[in-house]
Amino acid sequence: MKRLIALLAMGVVANLTACTSTESIGSFWLGDDGEISHSAEPVPVPRGSGLEYHPDSRDREYQQHIAVDPGYRDPLHQGFSPSQTHKRLNDYASQLAMDLMDNATRLTQQDMVGVTSFVRLNESLGDSTVLGNQLSEYLIAELQEFGLAIVDFKMAGGVTVTPFGDFVLSRKANALAKQVSMDHVVTGTIIEDDRGVRINARIVSMQNKQVVASANIYIPAFIVTDLNKGLTAQVPVQ
Known part of the structure; x- marks a missing residue:
């Protein structure tokens, strides 16, 4: 089942970009516990497979998930400015x-x-x-x-x-x-x-x-x- 979801997800990439060759990116899927899993290992998309995938809320949730930068940033060097402060x-x-x-x-x-x-x-x-x-x-x-x-x-x-x-x-x-x-x-x-x-x-x-x-x-x-x-x-x- 995981393999099938990955192939469907890759199919829309091939159709949207009109690729005539094999395209591959990482795969992802939504588990039974609601957690998003992701694998960076590329999944091949067969040429001319005819597969088509329509993005849904899970795709948007995944994009938000990978957009978050977990690294620490010094708030002062990043231009930190609180909206309110009790200090004067x-x-x-x-x-x-x-x-x-x-x-x-x-x-x-x-x-x-x-x-x-x-x-x-x-x-x-x-x-x-x-x-x-x-x-x-x-x-x-x-x-x-x-x-x-x-x-x-x-x-x-x-x-x-x-x-x-x-x-x-x-x-x-x-x-x-x-x-x-x-x-x-x-x-x-x-x-x-x-x-x-x-x-x-x-x-x-x-x-x-x-x-x-x-x-x-x-x-x-x-x-x-x-x-x-x-x-x-x-x-x-x-």
């Missing part, structure tokens, strides 16, 4: 702040600490990203929860009132306070690869440049990609 950037900022405080030495609650943008690890060390800026903003709140005295050095000398709102933060150097007292500064670098971003953070003494705390964390690529959605080109303020 502030969760990674919280973990990073906890690791920094666990490793902190010679750091007291009286020390004034500023938080700067994280930058790409390149020649200039002056190239930040959306991730680098947002991470520093989250760290202000996260580190303050540990009792650190955080300094916001982006405060302008006064409030600027405009038709669009009232502003006290600025990135214009001439509008900022000339002297800001800080004992330590939080800074760090960004190292990007195909899988995501490695953040290397540290708290450094402004007096002697001593690193009083350090930590690193890895943020998956889909978190970074989500941050860039809807991002429009921005013109730097001169």
